[in-house]
Amino acid sequence: MRNEEVEDVVERVALRLGRGLSLEDLDGVLLAYSSNQSHADRVRVNFLLSKRVPADVGAWQLSHGIAAAVRPVVIPANEELGMLGRVCVPLLVRGFRVGYLWVQQDEDEVSATAILAQLPGVRDELDLLAALLLDSNTAESEHRRAREQLFLAACTADKAALGAVSEWPEVYQRGPWQVVTVLAAPGALPGAAAPLDAHRDPLAATLVQRSAGLQATIGVDDALFSAGASTHAVLLFRSSTGRASHETVLGRFHDELAKRTGLPPSSVIMGISEPFGAFRHLADAYRQSRVAAQASAVDPALGQLVDVRAAGVYQLLSGLGAEPPGSVFYRLLREHDRVHGKTGLLLPVLELLYDNDGAVADVAERLHLHRSSVYNRLGKIRALTGADPLSGRVRLELHLALKAARWATRPRL
Structure with missing residues (x-):
């Protein structure tokens, strides 16, 4: 980090505002602070000494929505914590959250109105401060960015990139390896909106993926490298039989995305x-x-952590370019469900039945139905299609069509 330049900007803003300032990163670690202040409350003194926001103070600040804010947030005084009122200024670049600047109220101020009125006058300095923090972020240094681009090129079979990456110290002779794709997926319902809009601002989305991937893998020995694309992160792991490291990275990645997107x-x-x-x-x-990863996105029953072997038929569909299926039986049942809405759940019953090896009792329990209701719906399917949905060829056709319909909703990576 360019500490001196960051500290100079903080001091300059403090002088213009005539107030004490502190700058912290997204994890509550002190990055810089101003030297001039007529009075510092207990929280500020402790923060400057410990270099980290205490848990109780952090909880109080977060309870006022700073993690999702894009404009200054007024944090009221808290006598129990020994904390005067202050204003939190989120520092963002292209929607990418890089830190927080804190402006403390004076003892005799009853509101933050004066601070809010002053902030537009230092807008340029605040933008510069945000840019400096972004530039100093490890995931966005020029060197790191070049390495990530080279790694992603190797992932697309670029021969020169493959040769270069294979010689990296963190990669060389550390195989066998595994590649891991991590992404924020829609919810359990196919077609739900994705939480990161890579189409609207691919640059900002890439910044988020890069930083989340890097921070999620720090200190995880099996995670050798990470890179970010606009829709997902790509990680290189040393192969292992267990999944403890993968689960650790998955949890951290979720937390990092939440922290950076709000x-x-x-x-x-x-x-x-x-x-x-x-x-x-x-x-x-x-x-x-x-x-x-795409299979998990379209079929939540597979879980959040999916080995390619568990992707089942989606492995075949990925090679066929299968979009909405052309099965006549499937179209008949889909149209019936569309017309009858919640009362016509034929396809969900059928898919659960196929996925559970024909166990009617399990399907009835999962859907909170009586077994007779499941049998009645199977009878309705026979009547509509003129075929037995449990016979070999019909079952194969319908099960494949159901999975192809899910696959058509996959996130494009």
């Missing part, structure tokens, strides 16, 4: 490739990890 995604999912021992297979492994 809104936690409905779910974060991870697709894992097969292990590979020759680095020339990196691109194949990357494709496998994408398919596994």
Whole structure:
């Protein structure tokens, strides 16, 4: 971090405002503070000494919505904490949250009105401060950005990039490896809006993915490298039989996305490739990890952490380019469900039945139905299609059509 330049800007803003300032990162760690202030409350004194926001103070500040704010937030005084009122100024670049600047009220001020009136006058300095923090962010340094681009090129089978990345110290002779794709997915309902809009601002989305991927893997020995694209993050792992490291990264990734976007995604999912021992297979492994993640996105029953082997029929569909299926039986049942709405749940019953090896009792329990209701719906399906949905060929057709319909809603990576 360019500490001196950041500290100079903080001092300059403090002088213009005539107030004490402190600058912290997204984790509540002190980055810089101003030297001039007529009075510092107990919270400020402790913060400057410990360099980190205490848990109780952090909880009080977060309770006022600073993690999602895009404009200054007034934080009222808290006598129990020994805290005067202050204003939190979120620092953002292209929607990417990089830190918080805190402006403390004076002892005799009963409101933050004067501070809010002063802030427009230092807008340029605040923008500069945000840009400095972004530039100093490890995930956005020029060196890091170049390495990520080279890694992503290797993932697309670029021969020169493959050769270069395979010689990196963190990669060389550390196989077998696995490729992992991590993304914020829509909720359980296919077609729900994704929490990160990569189409509206791909640059900002890429910044979020890069930083979340890097921060989520710090200190995880099995995670060798991370890179961010606009829709997802790509991680290189050392292959392992267990999934403890993957679960750790998955949880951290979720937290990092929430911290940087202000809104936690409905779910974060991870697709894992097969292990590979020759680095020339990196691109194949990357494709496998994408398919596994996409399968989880369209079929939440698979879970949030999915090995490509668990993706089942979606592995086949990924190679066929299958979009909404052309099955006549499927179209008949879909039209029936569309017309009858919640009273015509034929396809959900059928899919659960296929996924549960024909166990009617399990389907009835999952859907809170009596077994006779399940049998009645199977009878309705027979009547509509003129075929037995449990017979071999019809079952294969309908089960594949159901999964193809899900696959058509996958996130495009």
